[in-house]
Amino acid sequence: MQEIDRTSIHPWWLRMVHWLNAAAVIILILSGWQIYNATGFMGFKFPPQVTLGRWLGGGIMWHFAAMWLLWATAFFYLVMATFTGRWKRQFWPVSPGGILRDLKDTFTGKLSHADLRVYNYVQKAVYLFVMLDIVVLICSGLVLWKPVQFPTLRTVLGDYEGARLIHFIAMVVMCGFIVVHVVMALLVPKTIKAMLWGR
Amino acid sequence: MNGQLPPEVERDKDAILKEADGLLKDPGKRRLLGNLLTLGGLSLATGILIRDEQSIKKILERISRFNDDAQAALFDPNDMAPEYPRSEIANPFPFNAFYPLAKVPQVDAESFRLQLSGKIADKRAWDLPALYALPQVSQVTRHICVEGWSAIGEWGGVVFSDFLKRVGADVTCKYVGFKCADGYHTSIDMPTALHAQTILAFTFRGQTLPTWYGFPMKLRMPTKLGYKNPKHITEIFVTNDHPGGFWEDQGYNWFGGS
Numbered sequence: 052m053q054e055i056d057r058t059s060i061h062p063w064w065l066r067m068v069h070w071l072n073a074a075a076v077i078i079l080i081l082s083g084w085q086i087y088n089a090t091g092f093m094g095f096k097f098p099p100q101v102t103l104g105r106w107l108g109g110g111i112m113w114h115f116a117a118m119w120l121l122w123a124t125a126f127f128y129l130v131m132a133t134f135t136g137r138w139k140r141q142f143w144p145v146s147p148g149g150i151l152r153d154l155k156d157t158f159t160g161k162l163s164h165a166d167l168r169v170y171n172y173v174q175k176a177v178y179l180f181v182m183l184d185i186v187v188l189i190c191s192g193l194v195l196w197k198p199v200q201f202p203t204l205r206t207v208l209g210d211y212e213g214a215r216l217i218h219f220i221a222m223v224v225m226c227g228f229i230v231v232h233v234v235m236a237l238l239v240p241k242t243i244k245a246m247l248w249g250r
Numbered sequence: 251m252n253g254q255l256p257p258e259v260e261r262d263k264d265a266i267l268k269e270a271d272g273l274l275k276d277p278g279k280r281r282l283l284g285n286l287l288t289l290g291g292l293s294l295a296t297g298i299l300i301r302d303e304q305s306i307k308k309i310l311e312r313i314s315r316f317n318d319d320a321q322a323a324l325f326d327p328n329d330m331a332p333e334y335p336r337s338e339i340a341n342p343f344p345f346n347a348f349y350p351l352a353k354v355p356q357v358d359a360e361s362f363r364l365q366l367s368g369k370i371a372d373k374r375a376w377d378l379p380a381l382y383a384l385p386q387v388s389q390v391t392r393h394i395c396v397e398g399w400s401a402i403g404e405w406g407g408v409v410f411s412d413f414l415k416r417v418g419a420d421v422t423c424k425y426v427g428f429k430c431a432d433g434y435h436t437s438i439d440m441p442t443a444l445h446a447q448t449i450l451a452f453t454f455r456g457q458t459l460p461t462w463y464g465f466p467m468k469l470r471m472p473t474k475l476g477y478k479n480p481k482h483i484t485e486i487f488v489t490n491d492h493p494g495g496f497w498e499d500q501g502y503n504w505f506g507g508s
């Protein structure tokens with residue numbers, strides 16, 4: 052009878068916050084496309100089939116509901132990562148040289164994912180980058196939602212229309228991350244199971 | 251308990267229990283079962299979410315009401331919407347309504363009377379010259395539309411809080427409602443009604459408000475989205491009963507603050 056390895060690759064709170072955050076981000080992107088489609092300020096529109104909410108009003112309802120989930124997961128992650136020492140353990144050190152070396156290994160197929168607990172330099176950089184992207188999304192989103200109540204943020208982000216453009220670009224960055232992240236998770240064995248059940 | 255079991259289950263009870271027990275003792279099988287249960291639960295939950303659209307709608311509406319409260323809590327009467335130089339006024343300023351330009355209501359200036367109702371002490375109707383004779387202010391502010399565009403315009407009129415006090419409105423009430431000549435209706439919270447930048451506007455760019463921008467008057471609030479700024483107002487009422495609104499009743503957020 053085989054023994055079950057009881058140690059988790061990812062702690063329970065990280066797995067929980069990962070999937071809640073993923074749900075929030077996907078709802079926000081799809082409902083955001085619905086809202087965007089009302090005017091399409093970049094000169095194109097998303098296919099209605101991939102949007103959420105059926106119409107502008109529905110898209111707004113989804114967007115401003117999932118917004119709270121995104122805030123909650125972001126806040127919870129920041130607190131837990133600080134409290135458990137995860138920042139230092141998982142993301143330190145991160146150096147430009149290390150990132151370049153691991154990037155080279157990535158494209159020559161030599162990058163190791165042997166221990167899923169250990170982030171390589173590319174992972175460190177990408178995860179930190181996407182966290183920063185979420186911060187940008189939240190800040191620009193706050194300005195779009197309440198420009199009068201957040202005057203400093205509004206000024207920093209280039210007034211209302213500046214915040215709209217930044218929010219859009221940060222969404223595109225997030226979509227790019229999701230594609231790469233999902234492809235990598237499918238390519239590297241056991242990552243999805245590790246993020247679901249810890250092993 | 252025993253008496254309720256079908257005879258064939260009763261007969262094989264021990265074997266069934268033994269088999270289930272054995273299944274759970276093998277860690278591999280146990281893990282598989284756990285995974286299947288998790289996946290099953292997830293798909294079931296998703297299925298319920300997708301099929302039961304009415305209950306989703308109810309949850310989303312409840313969150314939208316929560317967002318009304320959150321915005322009311324965030325609202326600070328001392329926070330002013332930014333004002334812009336006149337050179338930044340959009341030209342042409344967009345026309346937007348729930349009907350095309352050809353359907354804009356034509357209000358007769360001579361016979362027009364603004365009606366007041368609800369918790370207002372002096373309910374006498376106002377004609378336009380009397381309104382124009384009140385002290386006037388103007389503002390160059392950004393009109394933000396829920397549809398994803400914004401444009402800067404210049405509106406002139408009376409400070410709405412001054413007008414409410416002049417007619418003896420009960421400003422301890424929760425809501426101010428508006429009925430319009432085009433069948434539109436909406437309502438706002440009292441703190442926003444009393445905000446210094448909330449004006450009952452009669453002019454656009456210094457000229458009498460054109461019909462397509464809301465003649466004879468619109469409520470201009472740079473602290474709220476466009477659909478909260480009613481045009482062609484014919485009646486103003488003060489109340490404690492939530493009046494809702496044309497778009498709000500269809501799903502737009504009621505507070506609609508910016």
